Amino acid sequence: MTEPKDSHKARAILRSRKRGEWMFRLMGLGSVILASTILGWLLLSLISSGHNVFYQHSLDLKITLDRQSLFSQEVPSQQDIRAADYRAVIKTALEARFPRVQETDTKKELYALVSLPGASNAVRQYLSENMQTLSESRSIILPIPVSGPVDQYLKHDEGGVRVRQTMSAQQRIWINALIEKGDLKAHFNMRFFFAPDSPNAELAGIGSAFLGSLMAILIAYLVAAPIGLGAAIYLEEFAPKNRFTDIVEININNLAAVPPILFGLLGLFLFLELGGLPRAAPLVAGLVLALMALPTLIITTRAALRQVSQHRVDSALSLGASHMQALFHHKIPEAGPGILTGTILSMAQMLGEAAPLLLIGMVAYVSAPPSSLTDAASALPIQIFLWAENADHAWVERTAAAILVLLVMMTLLNLIAFIIRSRLERK
Amino acid sequence: MIDQPAPLATSPFNTSSPARLPKFRCRNVQAYYGKTRVLHGIDVDIPDQSVTALIGPSGCGKSTFLRVFNRMNDTIPNARVTGHVEMDGIDIYSDQIDPTVLRARVGMVFQKPNPFPKSIYDNVAYGPRIHGLADYAGELDDIVEHSLRRAALWDEVKDRLGEPGTSLSNGQQQRLVIARAIAIRPEVILMDEPASSLDPIATARLEQLIDELKQNYCILIVTHSMAQAARVSEHTGFFYQGALVEYGETNQIFTNPVDQRTQDYITGRTG
Structure with a gap:
C-alpha cells in the first residue's frame, strides 16, 4: 500500500485536531470540578457552622x-x-x-x-x-x-x-x-423550627418566617399559575402573529431578566401606595412574587406546549376535534409535566427571593407568627438576611442553619419537580 | 370551472352519492405557504369507493394536496388554499362548512402511527365521544368493536382494550389509528404515507386492509412506494414540483405514462 502524497500533512492535522479535542475536554472537566468544589465547600461550611x-x-x-x-x-x-x-x-x-x-x-x-x-x-x-x-x-x-x-x-x-x-x-x-x-x-432543638424570631439567639427560631414564606408562596402560586398558564396558552395558541404580539413577547422575555428589586419597587407602588395593603404582609409578598414569577412561568409553559408533538394534535383535529378540544384533551395534558415542573421550579426560586420583599417592608423584626394574610410577617430569606447582620457566634450558627433549611426546602421542591417529570414522561 | 353545486346533492351532510359521480372535484386548486406557492392549479376528479394514489418526489406537494380534502391546511399558520374543491357537489371551502364537521366525514391517517396516550378503547372511542355518536350505553362499545373489526385489529386486542394504545406494535398502532378514523363513520379516508414506518409484513396487512376498505370508502393515499401505489390503487396521480403532471388509471400510469417526467420518475431516473 502506498501512502498518499500529503499523508504527512494529513497526519499533522489529525494530531492537532486530537490535541484540540483533548484540551477542550480537559477544560470542561476542570470547570465541572471547580464548580462542584466551590459548591461543596459552601455546603460544607454551612453544615459545619450550622449543625x-x-x-x-x-x-x-x-x-x-x-x-x-x-x-x-x-x-x-x-x-x-x-x-x-x-x-x-x-x-x-x-x-x-x-x-x-x-x-x-x-x-x-x-x-x-x-x-x-x-x-x-x-x-x-x-x-x-x-x-x-x-x-x-x-x-x-x-x-x-x-x-x-x-x-x-x-x-x-x-x-x-x-x-x-x-x-x-x-x-x-x-x-x-x-x-x-x-x-x-x-x-x-424543636424551638429552632417552630419558635418565632427572638432578640435572644438561644430562643430564636424560624417558625414564623417559615409560615410567612409558606403563605407568600401559596399566594404567589394561586395568582401566578392560572394567569401564567392562561397567558401562555393564549400567546401560543390563539394570539395572532403581528407586531403587537411580537412586542408583548419581547417584553415578557425581558421581564424575566429584570432585577428582583425592581419588582419590589413595583409592588411597593402598586400594592402599598395604590392598593393600600398593609406593609410586610404575606399577601403583598405573595403578589409581588407572583409578578416576578409570571414571565418565567409564561416562558416555560410556552416551551412545554411547543414541545408537544404536532402529530397528536393533528390526529385529534383530523378526527373533527375543535381547536379547544385538541388543546385541552391532548396538548395541555401532554405538556402537563413540563408545565408543572416549570411552575414548581419558579416557586422554588421565589422561595429564596429576598430583595423584592425588603422593599415591601419585610425588614422589621417580627416576633409573632402571622395569624392572617395581612399580618406583618417575615420570610425565610428575610430572616436569614436579618440574622446575618449579627456577628455573634450564636447568630452566625443560626444563620447557617436557616440557610440549610432553605436549601433543603428548595432541593425538595426540585426533587418533586424531577420526580413528576420523570414519572409522567415515562408514559 | 364549476361554480354551482351539482344538483344531485343538496346538503353538506348528504352521504348518498351515486357511485359514478366523482367524490371530489378539484378545479384550479392552489396552495400557498406564506408567499410560496406549493400547488399550481390542480384539476382532478377523485372517484368514490376506490383507491387513488398520489405519488411524486419529496416536496412535490402531494401531502399538501391530500390535506386539502379535510382542510387540515387550515391549521397551519400562513397556509392558504384557493380554488374550488367539491365533495359530493358541495364546496367544502365555503363559509357554511365547519372544518370540524368536514373532518368527521373525511378521516385521516398519518405517516407515523400516533395513538393517543390512552387505552385502546378510548383511542377508538375518542371521535364518537366528541361528536356524540353513541346514543345509549352499549352503543359506544358496539362502535368500538365494529371499528376495530373493520380495521382487522379486533381479534388481536379484544382481550386488552384497557391497555394503552401505545403498547401495540407499529403495524397494530397504524391499524388502531385507522379504526379510530373509521369510528366516526367517515366517507373518505386520507392516508399520508401510512406504511412508511412499517415493516414489510405489517405493510402487507395494511394494504390488504385498504383493499377491503375501498368497498365502502373513498380512499386517497400518498405513498413513496411506487410498488405500493401499483398494488393498492385504481387511479394514480403523479405530482411534480407542485403540479399534477399526470392522472389516470394506475395501470396506464405505470405501464404507459404519457408525460416524460412521469416516465422518468417511475423508472427511477428522477425522484
Missing part, C-alpha cells in the same frame, strides 16, 4: 411555685398567668440550687447561666397547662433553656478560646458541677 443549632442544652431546675408570691388573686385566670413575671421564681430556684452564693454580682453571674425570658416562658407554659400545681404549692423540675453563651460553651467542647472568654471562672465551675450532676442535657 450545632439543631440541638440545644437545657438545665433541669427545681422550681417552687408559690401562688401567694406570684398572684394577688385567689384563683388566677389564664390572663393572669400569661401576664405574671416569673423571673423572680427562676432566680430563687437558681439561688436554691447554689445556696452559697451571696454577693449581688455573683448572683448576676449565676442568673446569666439560663435564658431568663426562655425560662419565664417555660414556667408560664407549664402553669397554663397545669394550674392545679399552684394550689398544691409543690416543687417541680422543669427543663430550662440555658443562656446563649452557656449553650455555646457546652457545644464547643468547653473549648474555643473565644467562647471561653464569655464565661467567668465561677460560671465554669457551676457548669461543671451541673454537668457532673447530670442536670445539663442536650436535646433536639
Whole structure:
C-alpha cells in the first residue's frame, strides 16, 4: 500500500485536531470540578457552622411555685398567668440550687447561666397547662433553656478560646458541677423550627418566617399559575402573529431578566401606595412574587406546549376535534409535566427571593407568627438576611442553619419537580 | 370551472352519492405557504369507493394536496388554499362548512402511527365521544368493536382494550389509528404515507386492509412506494414540483405514462 502524497500533512492535522479535542475536554472537566468544589465547600461550611443549632442544652431546675408570691388573686385566670413575671421564681430556684452564693454580682453571674425570658416562658407554659400545681404549692423540675453563651460553651467542647472568654471562672465551675450532676442535657432543638424570631439567639427560631414564606408562596402560586398558564396558552395558541404580539413577547422575555428589586419597587407602588395593603404582609409578598414569577412561568409553559408533538394534535383535529378540544384533551395534558415542573421550579426560586420583599417592608423584626394574610410577617430569606447582620457566634450558627433549611426546602421542591417529570414522561 | 353545486346533492351532510359521480372535484386548486406557492392549479376528479394514489418526489406537494380534502391546511399558520374543491357537489371551502364537521366525514391517517396516550378503547372511542355518536350505553362499545373489526385489529386486542394504545406494535398502532378514523363513520379516508414506518409484513396487512376498505370508502393515499401505489390503487396521480403532471388509471400510469417526467420518475431516473 502506498501512502498518499500529503499523508504527512494529513497526519499533522489529525494530531492537532486530537490535541484540540483533548484540551477542550480537559477544560470542561476542570470547570465541572471547580464548580462542584466551590459548591461543596459552601455546603460544607454551612453544615459545619450550622449543625450545632439543631440541638440545644437545657438545665433541669427545681422550681417552687408559690401562688401567694406570684398572684394577688385567689384563683388566677389564664390572663393572669400569661401576664405574671416569673423571673423572680427562676432566680430563687437558681439561688436554691447554689445556696452559697451571696454577693449581688455573683448572683448576676449565676442568673446569666439560663435564658431568663426562655425560662419565664417555660414556667408560664407549664402553669397554663397545669394550674392545679399552684394550689398544691409543690416543687417541680422543669427543663430550662440555658443562656446563649452557656449553650455555646457546652457545644464547643468547653473549648474555643473565644467562647471561653464569655464565661467567668465561677460560671465554669457551676457548669461543671451541673454537668457532673447530670442536670445539663442536650436535646433536639424543636424551638429552632417552630419558635418565632427572638432578640435572644438561644430562643430564636424560624417558625414564623417559615409560615410567612409558606403563605407568600401559596399566594404567589394561586395568582401566578392560572394567569401564567392562561397567558401562555393564549400567546401560543390563539394570539395572532403581528407586531403587537411580537412586542408583548419581547417584553415578557425581558421581564424575566429584570432585577428582583425592581419588582419590589413595583409592588411597593402598586400594592402599598395604590392598593393600600398593609406593609410586610404575606399577601403583598405573595403578589409581588407572583409578578416576578409570571414571565418565567409564561416562558416555560410556552416551551412545554411547543414541545408537544404536532402529530397528536393533528390526529385529534383530523378526527373533527375543535381547536379547544385538541388543546385541552391532548396538548395541555401532554405538556402537563413540563408545565408543572416549570411552575414548581419558579416557586422554588421565589422561595429564596429576598430583595423584592425588603422593599415591601419585610425588614422589621417580627416576633409573632402571622395569624392572617395581612399580618406583618417575615420570610425565610428575610430572616436569614436579618440574622446575618449579627456577628455573634450564636447568630452566625443560626444563620447557617436557616440557610440549610432553605436549601433543603428548595432541593425538595426540585426533587418533586424531577420526580413528576420523570414519572409522567415515562408514559 | 364549476361554480354551482351539482344538483344531485343538496346538503353538506348528504352521504348518498351515486357511485359514478366523482367524490371530489378539484378545479384550479392552489396552495400557498406564506408567499410560496406549493400547488399550481390542480384539476382532478377523485372517484368514490376506490383507491387513488398520489405519488411524486419529496416536496412535490402531494401531502399538501391530500390535506386539502379535510382542510387540515387550515391549521397551519400562513397556509392558504384557493380554488374550488367539491365533495359530493358541495364546496367544502365555503363559509357554511365547519372544518370540524368536514373532518368527521373525511378521516385521516398519518405517516407515523400516533395513538393517543390512552387505552385502546378510548383511542377508538375518542371521535364518537366528541361528536356524540353513541346514543345509549352499549352503543359506544358496539362502535368500538365494529371499528376495530373493520380495521382487522379486533381479534388481536379484544382481550386488552384497557391497555394503552401505545403498547401495540407499529403495524397494530397504524391499524388502531385507522379504526379510530373509521369510528366516526367517515366517507373518505386520507392516508399520508401510512406504511412508511412499517415493516414489510405489517405493510402487507395494511394494504390488504385498504383493499377491503375501498368497498365502502373513498380512499386517497400518498405513498413513496411506487410498488405500493401499483398494488393498492385504481387511479394514480403523479405530482411534480407542485403540479399534477399526470392522472389516470394506475395501470396506464405505470405501464404507459404519457408525460416524460412521469416516465422518468417511475423508472427511477428522477425522484
